[in-house]
Amino acid sequence: MQRSRPRGILGCWLLGTLTALAPTALFALETTLTAPGAPKELVERLKETSSVTTAEARGLDTPLEILSAALSDYRTIVQIMYDEGYFAPVVSIKLDGQEAATISSLTVPAQINRATITVDPGPPYNFGTAVVQPLAPETELPADFATGKRATTGAIQQAASAGVQGWRDAGHAKADVADQKVIARHAQARLDAQIDLDPGRRLTFGKMFIHGDTDVRTRSIEKIAGFPTGEVYSPQQIQKVGTRLRRTGTFSVVSIQERDTPNPDGTLDFDATFEDLPKRRLTFGVELASRDGLDVTATWTHRNVFKRAERLRFEAAIRNIGGAEDIDGRIGLRLDQPDRLGPDDNTFWSALLERRNTENYNVSVASLAYGARRTFSDRLYAEAAVGFSVSNADDAYGDGRKFRYFIVPFRSEWDERDSKVSATRGFYLDSQAMPFVGVSGTKSGLRLFFDGRAYTDLRTSGRLVLAGRIQLGSVIGPPADGVTPDFLFFSGGAGTVRGQPYESLGIPVGTGVAGGKSFLGFSGEVRGKVSEKLSLVGFYDYGMVDTSSFVTADAEFHSGAGIGVRYDLGGFGPLRFDLAYPVQGDTGDGLQFYLGIGQAF
Numbered sequence: 001m002q003r004s005r006p007r008g009i010l011g012c013w014l015l016g017t018l019t020a021l022a023p024t025a026l027f028a029l030e031t032t033l034t035a036p037g038a039p040k041e042l043v044e045r046l047k048e049t050s051s052v053t054t055a056e057a058r059g060l061d062t063p064l065e066i067l068s069a070a071l072s073d074y075r076t077i078v079q080i081m082y083d084e085g086y087f088a089p090v091v092s093i094k095l096d097g098q099e100a101a102t103i104s105s106l107t108v109p110a111q112i113n114r115a116t117i118t119v120d121p122g123p124p125y126n127f128g129t130a131v132v133q134p135l136a137p138e139t140e141l142p143a144d145f146a147t148g149k150r151a152t153t154g155a156i157q158q159a160a161s162a163g164v165q166g167w168r169d170a171g172h173a174k175a176d177v178a179d180q181k182v183i184a185r186h187a188q189a190r191l192d193a194q195i196d197l198d199p200g201r202r203l204t205f206g207k208m209f210i211h212g213d214t215d216v217r218t219r220s221i222e223k224i225a226g227f228p229t230g231e232v233y234s235p236q237q238i239q240k241v242g243t244r245l246r247r248t249g250t251f252s253v254v255s256i257q258e259r260d261t262p263n264p265d266g267t268l269d270f271d272a273t274f275e276d277l278p279k280r281r282l283t284f285g286v287e288l289a290s291r292d293g294l295d296v297t298a299t300w301t302h303r304n305v306f307k308r309a310e311r312l313r314f315e316a317a318i319r320n321i322g323g324a325e326d327i328d329g330r331i332g333l334r335l336d337q338p339d340r341l342g343p344d345d346n347t348f349w350s351a352l353l354e355r356r357n358t359e360n361y362n363v364s365v366a367s368l369a370y371g372a373r374r375t376f377s378d379r380l381y382a383e384a385a386v387g388f389s390v391s392n393a394d395d396a397y398g399d400g401r402k403f404r405y406f407i408v409p410f411r412s413e414w415d416e417r418d419s420k421v422s423a424t425r426g427f428y429l430d431s432q433a434m435p436f437v438g439v440s441g442t443k444s445g446l447r448l449f450f451d452g453r454a455y456t457d458l459r460t461s462g463r464l465v466l467a468g469r470i471q472l473g474s475v476i477g478p479p480a481d482g483v484t485p486d487f488l489f490f491s492g493g494a495g496t497v498r499g500q501p502y503e504s505l506g507i508p509v510g511t512g513v514a515g516g517k518s519f520l521g522f523s524g525e526v527r528g529k530v531s532e533k534l535s536l537v538g539f540y541d542y543g544m545v546d547t548s549s550f551v552t553a554d555a556e557f558h559s560g561a562g563i564g565v566r567y568d569l570g571g572f573g574p575l576r577f578d579l580a581y582p583v584q585g586d587t588g589d590g591l592q593f594y595l596g597i598g599q600a601f
Contacts, residue, residue: 028113029055029056029061029066029112029113029114029115030113030114030115031052031053031055031114031115031116031117032115032116032117033046033047033050033052033053033117033118033119034117034118034119035118035119035120035121036120036121037120037121038086038119038121042080042084042121045080045084046077046080046117046119049076049077049080050073050076050077050117051069051070051072051073051076052066052069052070052073052093052115052117053115053117055069055115063108063109063110063111063112064105064108066095066112066115067095067100067103067105067108067112068105070093070095070100070115071100071101073091073093073117074091074093074100074101077089077091077117077119078091079153081119081121082152082153083152083153083154084124084152085124085125085126085150085151085152086121086122086123086124086125087122087125087151087184087186087191088122088123088125088184088186088189089119089120089121089122090119090120090122091117091118091119091120092116092117092118092119093115093116093117094115094116094117094118095109095112095114095115096109096112096113096114097114097116123189124150124189125150125151125184125189125190125191126148126149126150126151126189126190126191127145127146127147127148127149127150127151127155127190127191127192127193128147128185128188128190128191128192129147129192129193129194130145130146130147130149130159130193131193131194131195132145132159132160132162132163132195132197133194133195133196133197134197134199135163135166135197136163136166136167136169136170136172136199137170138166139162139163139165139166139167140162140166141159141162141163142155142158142159142162144158145158145159145193151190151191151193156180156182156193156195159193159195160177160180160195160197163177163195163197164176164177164197165235167197167199167200168233168235169234169235169236170202171202171203171204171232171233171234172199172200172201172202172203172233173200173203173233173258173262173268174200174201174203174262175197175198175199175200176197176198176200177195177196177197177198178196178197178198179195179196180193180194180195180196181193181194181195181196182194201262201266202232202233202266203232203233203262203266203267203268204230204231204232204233204266204267204268205227205228205229205230205231205232205233205237205267205268205270206229206263206267206268206269206270207227207229207267207269207270208222208225208227208229208241208256208269208270208271208272209269209270209271209272210222210272210274211271211272211273211274212253212272212273212274212275213274213275213276214251214274214275214276215276215304215307216250216251216274216276216304216307216308216309217307217308219339220307220308220309220338220339221245221272221274221309223339223342223343224244224245224248224309224338224339224343225241225244225245225272225343226240226241226244226342226343226344227241227270228241233268238256238258238270240343241256241343242254242256243378244343244344245274247338247375247378248309248311248338249277249301249303249311250276250277250303250304250309250311251274251275251276251277252275252276252277253273253274253275254272254273254274255272255273255274256270256271256272256273257270257271257272257273258270259271276303276304277303278303279302279303279304280300280301280302280303281299281300281301281303282298282299282300282301283298283299283301284296284297284298284299285297285298285299285596285597286596286597287494287594287595287596287597288593288594288595288596289323289493289494289502289592289593289594289595290591290592290593290594291323291324291501291502291589291592292319292320292323292324292325292493292501292502293319293320293321293322293323293324294321294322294323295317295318295319295320295321296317296318296321297315297316297317298315298316298317299313299314299315299316300313300314301313301314302314305335308337308338308339309338309339310335310336310337310338311335311336311338312333312334312335313332313333313334313335313336314331314332314333315330315331315332315333315334316329316330316331316332317329317330320357324359324501325357325358325359325502326357326362327357328354328355328356328357329354329355330352330353330354330355331352331353331354332350332351332352332353332354333349333350333351333352334348334349334350334351335348335349335350336348336373337349341372344374344375344376345372345373345374345375346372346373346375347370347371347372347373348370348371348372348373348383348385349368349369349370350367350368350369350370350371350385350387351367351368351369352365352366352367352368353365353366354366356486358490358502358503359501359503359504359513360395360396360485360490360503360506360512360513360514360515361393361394361395361396361485361514361515362393362394362395363391363392363393363394363395363484363485363486364391364392364393365389365390365391365484365486366389366390366391367387367388367389367390367407368387368388369385369386369387369388369407369409370385370386370387371383371384371385371386371387371409372384372385379414379415379416380412380413380414380415381412381413382410382411382412382413383410383411383412384408384409384410384411385407385408385409386406386407386408387406387407387408387409388404388405388406388407389403389404389405389407389436390402390403390404390405391403391484391486393484393485393486395485395512395514395515396509396510396512396513396514397480397481397509397514401484402440402442403438403442403483403484404438404439404440404442405436405437405438405439405442405484406436406437406439407434407435407436407437408434408435408436409432409433409434410432410433410434411430411431411432411433412429412430412431413428413429413430413431414427414428414429415428415429416428417453417455418455421571421572421573421574421598421599422566422568422573422574422598422599423453423455423465423467423599424455424456424457424462424465425455425456425457426454426455427452427453427454427455428451428452428453428454429450429451429452429453430449430450430451430452431449431450432447432448432449432450433446433447433448434446434447434448436487438478442482443477443478443479443482443483444477444478445475445476445477445478445483446475446476446477447473447474447475447476447487448472448473448474448475448476449471449472449473449474450470450471450472450473451469451470451471452469452470452471453467453468453469453601454467454468454469455467455468462529463528463529464526464527464528464529465525465526465527465528466524466525466526466527467523467524467525467526467527467599467601468522468523468524468525469521469522469523469524469601470520470521470522470523471496471519471520471521472519472520472521473489473518473519473520474517474518474519474549474550475487475488475489475517475518475549476517476549480507480514480515480516480517480547481514483517485514485515487515488506488514488515488516488517489506489515489516489517489518489519489545490503490504490505490506490515490516490519490545491503491504491505491506491519491521491543491544491545491558492504492505492543492558492587494578494594494596494600496521496523496541496543497521497541497542497543497558497559497560498539498541498560498562498578498580498592498594498600499541499559499560499561499562499580499581499582499583499588499591499592500541500543500558500559500560500582500585500587500588500589500592501587501588501589501592504558504587504589505543505545505556505557505558505585505587506545506556507545507546507547507556508556515545516545516546516547516555516556517546517547517548517549518545518546518548518549518550518551518555519543519544519545519546519551520543520544520551520555521541521542521543521544522541522542522543523539523540523541523542523600523601524539524540524541525537525538525539525600525601526538526539527566532568533567533568534565534566534567534568535565535566535567535568535574536563536564536565536566537563537564537565537566537578538561538562538563538564539561539562539563539564539578539580539600540559540560540561540583541559541560541561541580542557542558542559542584543557543558543559544556544557545557556585557584557585558582558584558585558586558587558588559582559583559584559585560580560581560582560583560588560592561580561581561583562578562579562580562581562592563578563579564576564577564578564579564594564600565577566599569597572597572598573597573598573599574597574598574599575595575596575597576594576595576596576597576598576599576600577593577594577595578593578594578595578600579591579592579593580592580593580594
């Protein structure tokens with residue numbers, strides 16, 4: 001009997017502890033929400049938004065927390081009903097049968113087991129009067145804000161925003177809502193809404209004051225920005241200023257804010273705040289092919305070299321590591337100078353040293369050029385340069401051949417893809433033209449190249465994507481034996497025809513193979529998502545090379561096809577693995593595989 005005494009004491013202690021903790025103990029809360037007559041989508045929205053029905057997910061477990069959630073739900077539910085066009089809802093929230101609004105926070109029950117929410121939506125309301133005044137010329141109000149349309153608070157807010165934005169677009173930077181009258185006429189289930197706007201005076205751009213922690217010279221920022229002092233205020237102009245500054249790649253933060261009060265002379269000043277990105281950046285890339293071996297690339301970027309927002313980019317590549325051909329590579333340098341010309345123009349220097357060792361030719365190239373780029377939009381630019389190029393080549397036409405050129409390369413790029421690394425919609429066009437003038441006996445001519453790509457997801461939200469590519473190339477003027485081999489065209493490999501060895505298709509010359517004066521390539525892919533990260537790809541590539549400047553029916557051709565896997569790596573693009581096999585032509589060398597980052601095109 002004496003041994004049972006400690007157990008009795010322990011039992012009493014546990015009972016006392018549980019009793020003391022009872023008001024805050026965890027209980028399973030049973031919840032229901034009904035809204036008779038309301039659309040199913042509205043009921044689901046109420047359930048997802050209600051603090052009571054989502055109490056467990058929010059970590060609300062004490063009676064006081066449940067009561068607080070219920071009290072906040074009255075307002076939340078009414079606001080949602082207003083948003084959906086129901087302006088006479090009746091909301092009841094009962095906790096264990098008692099209306100939550102009648103429970104005092106000083107007398108909270110020790111336990112709440114059940115919460116019942118009932119919403120009587122009432123009739124849906126339509127707009128009677130729907131007026132925004134005055135409106136700037138050419139302002140378009142939302143179609144949903146009109147007499148007879150379903151009345152919602154969202155439509156009212158959008159109409160007010162559209163009215164204010166219309167005046168801002170017309171130069172009235174400080175336009176705002178002056179008054180708003182909304183009357184619910186319950187007998188007619190009608191909502192009358194009148195929004196009065198105050199356009200304010202028409203303003204012009206004043207000065208841009210520069211702030212923040214940046215090493216870029218003030219004069220360079222001003223020249224790059226092209227701030228439109230003296231012009232009529234326009235939100236689009238401010239967006240352009242911000243885009244120009246971000247485009248330099250120098251700043252991590254570009255914030256341009258208009259001041260609250262205009263100047264007495266009708267101008268509006270702006271404060272621009274900047275923070276610089278780290279000065280240096282180093283990146284690496286790797287691509288592996290079964291026959292060509294490993295290609296390794298590295299890029300070193302130095303921002304704001306001379307404190308004028310310049311960008312110095314140094315690239316190095318080593319190719320054919322472990323491949324069937326000798327190791328080769330390149331070293332490239334480019335210096336972009338965004339403050340030399342104007343807000344949408346920049347100048348650049350570029351230099352290149354390259355050695356190419358392929359099965360059909362070996363060539364060493366050195367070039368230097370100076371040019372300018374015009375940026376028309378975030379998606380379209382064009383550039384031109386003048387320079388000098390030297391190459392020494394061994395190919396099917398002979399060894400130790402030397403070429404010297406003055407070059408004038410032109411290029412434009414138009415990119416309307418929804419993603420640069422894994423597009424599902426849009427198109428991409430890259431057009432190049434390069435007149436070359438030979439010196440020291442080298443012949444002159446014109447080299448053209450075009451790369452076009454198109455994508456569609458067939459309205460599947462990216463689950464199924466069709467991708468197509470066409471490449472065109474031409475050398476006009478000199479004969480094929482009068483041009484450096486790196487100006488001519490070959491086909492085969494990851495960039496043209498997968499399943500065929502790299503640059504394996506050319507023009508037979510004696511016992512060797514030379515490049516053609518023209519090239520035509522087609523590629524098609526079907527990309528299907530298996531999961532959010534994993535995709536399967538089927539593809540077919542076709543390439544033609546000809547002796548004339550334009551591809552004819554007598555051109556040499558080959559093709560390849562295969563399947564691939566893509567694993568999404570986020571902003572880096574997908575990890576790509578392709579298996580391809582030759583389909584047509586006699587340049588094939590069995591099954592080929594390719595491993596890299598990013599889509600094939």
